[in-house]
Amino acid sequence: MIDFLLVLFAATLLYVSMTSRLEAYIKVLFAQGLIMFCMTALESPDLLSFNFFFLALETLGFKTVVIPLILVKVVRRLGIRREVEPYTMNFHSLLIASVILIFGFLTAFLSLDPAQAIKPLHLGVSISTILTGLFIIMSRKKIITHILGFIILENGIFMLSLSIAREMPFIVNLGVLLDIFIGIFLLVVVLNRIHSTFEEVHIDTLTDLTD
Amino acid sequence: MIAILLFYPLAAIPVVILLKSRWVNVLAVLIYAVLFAGISGALYVSPAEFTPFFGVDSLNILFLLVLALLFLAVSVYNVGYMRHTTVSPGRQAEYTVFFLLFVGSMAGVVLSRHLALLWVFIEATTLSSAPLIYFDRSRSSLEAAWKYIFICSIGIALAFVGIILLSLSTGRLESLFFSDLYKNAGLLAPLWLKLSFPFILVGLGTKMGLAPVHAWLPDAHSESPSPVSAMLSGTLLNMALLGILRVFKLMELAHLDYYARNLLLLMGFLSLLISAVFILRTGNYKRMLAYSSIENMGIISIGIGIGGIALYAALLHMVVHSLTKGAFFMSAGNILHVYKTKETGKVRGLLERWKVYGWLWVGCFAAISGIPPFPSFTSEFLLVKGIFGKGYYFQAGIFFLLLTLILYGMGRSVFGMSFGGGGSGESDKGELTAGKPSPLSYLPPLFLLLVLLVMGLYLPGPVHEVLRRAALELTVF
Numbered sequence: 001m002i003d004f005l006l007v008l009f010a011a012t013l014l015y016v017s018m019t020s021r022l023e024a025y026i027k028v029l030f031a032q033g034l035i036m037f038c039m040t041a042l043e044s045p046d047l048l049s050f051n052f053f054f055l056a057l058e059t060l061g062f063k064t065v066v067i068p069l070i071l072v073k074v075v076r077r078l079g080i081r082r083e084v085e086p087y088t089m090n091f092h093s094l095l096i097a098s099v100i101l102i103f104g105f106l107t108a109f110l111s112l113d114p115a116q117a118i119k120p121l122h123l124g125v126s127i128s129t130i131l132t133g134l135f136i137i138m139s140r141k142k143i144i145t146h147i148l149g150f151i152i153l154e155n156g157i158f159m160l161s162l163s164i165a166r167e168m169p170f171i172v173n174l175g176v177l178l179d180i181f182i183g184i185f186l187l188v189v190v191l192n193r194i195h196s197t198f199e200e201v202h203i204d205t206l207t208d209l210t211d
Numbered sequence: 212m213i214a215i216l217l218f219y220p221l222a223a224i225p226v227v228i229l230l231k232s233r234w235v236n237v238l239a240v241l242i243y244a245v246l247f248a249g250i251s252g253a254l255y256v257s258p259a260e261f262t263p264f265f266g267v268d269s270l271n272i273l274f275l276l277v278l279a280l281l282f283l284a285v286s287v288y289n290v291g292y293m294r295h296t297t298v299s300p301g302r303q304a305e306y307t308v309f310f311l312l313f314v315g316s317m318a319g320v321v322l323s324r325h326l327a328l329l330w331v332f333i334e335a336t337t338l339s340s341a342p343l344i345y346f347d348r349s350r351s352s353l354e355a356a357w358k359y360i361f362i363c364s365i366g367i368a369l370a371f372v373g374i375i376l377l378s379l380s381t382g383r384l385e386s387l388f389f390s391d392l393y394k395n396a397g398l399l400a401p402l403w404l405k406l407s408f409p410f411i412l413v414g415l416g417t418k419m420g421l422a423p424v425h426a427w428l429p430d431a432h433s434e435s436p437s438p439v440s441a442m443l444s445g446t447l448l449n450m451a452l453l454g455i456l457r458v459f460k461l462m463e464l465a466h467l468d469y470y471a472r473n474l475l476l477l478m479g480f481l482s483l484l485i486s487a488v489f490i491l492r493t494g495n496y497k498r499m500l501a502y503s504s505i506e507n508m509g510i511i512s513i514g515i516g517i518g519g520i521a522l523y524a525a526l527l528h529m530v531v532h533s534l535t536k537g538a539f540f541m542s543a544g545n546i547l548h549v550y551k552t553k554e555t556g557k558v559r560g561l562l563e564r565w566k567v568y569g570w571l572w573v574g575c576f577a578a579i580s581g582i583p584p585f586p587s588f589t590s591e592f593l594l595v596k597g598i599f600g601k602g603y604y605f606q607a608g609i610f611f612l613l614l615t616l617i618l619y620g621m622g623r624s625v626f627g628m629s630f631g632g633g634g635s636g637e638s639d640k641g642e643l644t645a646g647k648p649s650p651l652s653y654l655p656p657l658f659l660l661l662v663l664l665v666m667g668l669y670l671p672g673p674v675h676e677v678l679r680r681a682a683l684e685l686t687v688f
Binding site for chain 2 (some may be wrong): 044047130134137143146150153154156157161164169171172175176177179182183186187194195197198206208209211
């Protein structure tokens with residue numbers, strides 16, 4: 001079951017790299033949040049524990065509901081519905097994303113070592129997710145897509161932390177969650193400002209400061 | 212005591228927001244600075260801890276004292292800055308709130324004893340200082356703030372990947388407290404540790420301003436208000452340095468330091484190269500100072516990479532750079548205030564028109580460029596001695612060459628601004644020469660320069676002792 005979810009998660013990465021519609025990106029984020037919630041629910045030893053409550057809040061409440069909602073609101077208000085405007089063709093993006101995925105699985109199977117407490121498929125998918133997030137940030141022009149890429153990257157890091165099945169102290173978990181939330185919130189706020197100041201939300205407009 | 216350092220901002224924020232008064236704003240920062248200095252001094256005399264997560268040891272006390280000293284000077288300078296600002300009381304309160312949070316989160320970074328908690332606080336410094344960078348509400352400050360949050364967030368996210376990989380290497384230890392990691396360094400899995408260090412170095416190096424991941428630094432430093440620039444350059448970069456040092460020590464204990472050292476040397480020399488190229492090109496004096504920060508971070512990471520006496524020199528250089536760059540950015544703020552331009556070419560005849568600001572400007576330049584009796588001479592001399600001691604003659608040659616280029620680039624700008632063409636017949640000369648410099652604007656940088664002068668002429672015993680102990684803490688025999 002877990003493996004099925006992981007493959008589904010990998011498929012969302014391929015989808016996100018070939019689509020050019022912003023709504024599709026946000027739907028993918030929603031789907032990823034849901035998959036991550038199912039995974040934590042399936043893997044958690046005790047569904048009534050405080051730790052599980054915390055993870056559920058992070059995946060279901062935060063990654064599945066709050067962030068997509070904020071993003072949908074921003075996209076509607078700024079009226080930037082049409083497309084993502086990549087630097088590369090969709091087909092090439094898909095190709096690169098596939099290569100990233102293959103690379104992820106290769107590292108996963110190379111790191112297959114019974115002595116280590118690590119789940120290889122988790123590791124492979126999380127590495128692919130992090131790299132895909134970085135790739136989306138680098139290859140798209142619109143600033144909102146950069147935020148989306150950043151969130152995908154954060155999802156990848158969350159998957160990575162799932163792959164080691166180890167708990168951080170509560171205060172650290174709380175801090176990480178708070179930081180990421182405020183970070184994304186701030187990015188959205190600044191995006192709004194950029195939109196009202198520059199009227200165009202391309203990265204190409206942010207070139208005043210150079211030497 | 213540590214609790215006061217961490218919770219004072221949270222307690223002061225409601226007061227600042229409710230009262231929205233200019234004097235309350237200024238006082239809130241001043242009181243925090245005085246408390247900070249007092250408590251740091253007390254912690255130096257008798258180390259303490261607050262919960263297992265926060266505490267003082269012989270490495271972070273150095274960073275705490277530097278932070279306290281610079282914050283004290285900046286908080287006085289801030290009084291003058293807030294007096295001149297014309298923004299609404301609400302915006303002033305907002306500035307103060309984020310300033311307090313910024314310093315509070317830096318205190319958190321310094322005092323953290325847990326690797327992931329240190330990460331949390333470093334990210335908190337990014338989030339709390341981003342609104343400060345956008346304080347001017349201009350297009351360019353918006354661009355700077357965007358780049359700052361975005362680049363640093365990605366960097367910090369990569370550092371978190373490094374932390375997860377590091378926690379993989381701990382096996383059954385299941386703890387990220389520095390003390391536990393250090394005690395069990397021999398048991399850590401070398402493969403994961405080796406994988407994690409580049410992530411942590413690049414991630415925290417982004418925040419520290421090491422090339423090639425320095426892109427946010429010149430923008431953020433040049434666009435933020437002057438007190439914030441001074442804090443960013445003088446203290447924020449050190450926070451990431453502390454994180455790198457903590458992990459570096461772990462690498463040493465695990466006998467993987469040759470690998471970590473090479474990476475540090477690589478990024479250090481790259482930083483020197485980048486700053487040498489851009490210092491010669493830039494026409495904005497605040498950006499010039501920002502590139503100089505990149506240069507000095509490069510010097511420090513070279514020092515750590517070399518080790519031995521160069522490590523002591525790197526720590527001394529960290530202290531010297533913080534104090535000098537704090538004074539330098541405050542002086543730049545004074546010039547910006549009277550000339551209303553950041554362009555190097557439009558500022559002329561500083562020594563003639565604004566004697567105090569001009570001499571401060573030249574003094575800061577002397578202090579950063581390693582001219583005796585300033586202590587940057589001592590630190591750079593010891594560092595070069597360390598490089599020679601290792602037999603790296605070629606690297607020492609490159610080091611000298613790049614440093615000379617940077618010195619030339621900065622000197623050209625600084626002397627052009629201080630001396631050149633005082634009477635070039637600009638129409639606004641009359642307006643510019645009017646007014647007297649306020650003591651609040653020149654006493655804080657002057658104070659820092661005097662501290663530096665004392666350190667250069669005769670390094671006081673306690674200062675040397677703090678540095679020596681910090682260097683010993685990082686040395687593995």
